[in-house]
Amino acid sequence: MSTSTASQNAFVDFKEVKSRIGILQVLERYGLLSNLKRAADRLSGPCPLHKGTNPTQFRVSVSRNCFNCFGTCGRGGNVIDFVSLREGISFRDAALLLQDWFMPDKAANRFAGTAPRQTTEASPRPSSQPLQPPPAVADDPDEDTGENPPLSFALKALKSDHPYLSARGLTEATIASYGIGYCAKGCLRGHVAIPIRNRDGVLTGYIGRWPGDPPQGQGKYKLPKGFRKSREVFNIDRAVHADSSDPLLVVEGVFDCLHLVQLGFSATVAILGSSLSPRQEILIREAARTKRPVYLLFDADEAGRKGASEAAMLLCSSSIVRIIDIGAYQPQPELLERSQVEALLTQHGATTP
Ligand SMILES: [Zn+2]
Structure with missing residues (x-):
């Protein structure tokens, strides 16, 4: 007995679905956008997947087209993941559903020769127009989830032979490889500067460590102005x-x-x-x-x-x-x-x- 259906036969290009369909469109389709607060590239609100109430657990990055829950369900992913989790259907079926909703050219191919699918009343209504992202807000209050911009300067002439570095057990090879050194002038004057790079290897800041015990009333560490270390994972x-x-x-x-x-x-x-x-x-x-x-x-x-x-x-x-x-x-x-x-x-x- 043949169980072949349009869904089983249909070709689906997951990459194309992910690149053509925005997370905002999907959230709007489910009527969820009004529950989320937007700040620049980020949206946050209660998690619609585990039906959470914490107003900041569910985070969306518009530019990266992804979501993450920082609450009990801990789910995250792309637009297809979201629909799959929300509908309780497979990744593939979720991609097909997204095609039906937002990619009429693909949906037409899929249903060629078959009866068009009826939309039930319970299904969310499609929006008449693609959603325009609201203008970006300059101030990003969501400090911990944003990214540090590339640093506009690099500290020059760091002294790699400062005795503090060998006292901390660093080898010459490590010091050279990571570009670590004592800073005699500039914003980290008097500190040992350790360059901090983002996951792409781009310099975004420094950690300045006072070599030894700092003077009374001064901390051991100093950072360049505006650099947030909570946004980086060293190495x-x-x-x-x-x-x-x-x-x-x-x-x-x-x-x-x-x-x-x-x-x-x-x-x-x-x-x-x-x-x-x-x-x-x-x-x-x-x-x-x-x-x-x-x-x-x-x-x-x-x-x-x-x-x-x-x-x-x-x-x-x-x-x-x-x-x-x-x-x-x-x-x-x-x-x-x-x-x-x-x-x-x-x-x-x-x-x-
Ligand atoms: Zn959740």
Whole structure:
């Protein structure tokens, strides 16, 4: 008995569906746009997939044409994913449905020789006109999910032979490779400057570290004006190119990260603090997309343990995540020996590089 239907036979170009149909069109079709607040490229509101009430958990990026839920369902993806989840249908059927709604040229091919599909009353009404995005708002209050622009300057003549760098265990090769050095003039004068690059390797800022104990009333760290470290994951541009079978190690600080890289764990990144921001969550999810497990090696203190458990909750919907308590060996990853890292990873089921 033949069960062939138009749906089974129809060819669907997923890439074309994703590129031609905007997330705003889809949200409008479901009547969801009025529930979302827009700021520049971002929309946020309660999650329509798990029917959440938290007004900021569901985030949409218009330019990237994707959505993410930072609440209990933790779902995210493109326009086809959204329709698939919302309708409870397969990815392929969702793509076909989107073609029916928004790509009449494709829908006509699909139904050639078959009766046109009846739209039920329960289905959302198609909009008569394509949705025009509202004008961009200059001020983006959603600090953690935005991106730092490329830095308009680069610090020149950083001194790579400052004794603080070797005292922190950095090798000459690491210092040269990452472009780290002591800054004698400019906005980070008196600090050791560590360049921060985005996932594409573009310089977006620096972390300035006072070499040693800072003068009374001054912090250990200084950042260039306007640079938000919560928008970056240090070393992600390199970690994504590491062997995809290596686990992704996530630490708090730049020096922890550089130390583990020197030990041979090249897929190590730092979140520049103990709290994972929404933007950092997206970056780490993307880096772990190749089925790479994520190991959190935070400091063995209260802030580190709290930060690790919160980060694990956020990341676990899309990745295998393990919290590694390093406290049995050292208070900070920067002090771990290679054999200790290997032992910790092996205890948690990892194969070490
Ligand atoms: Zn949700």
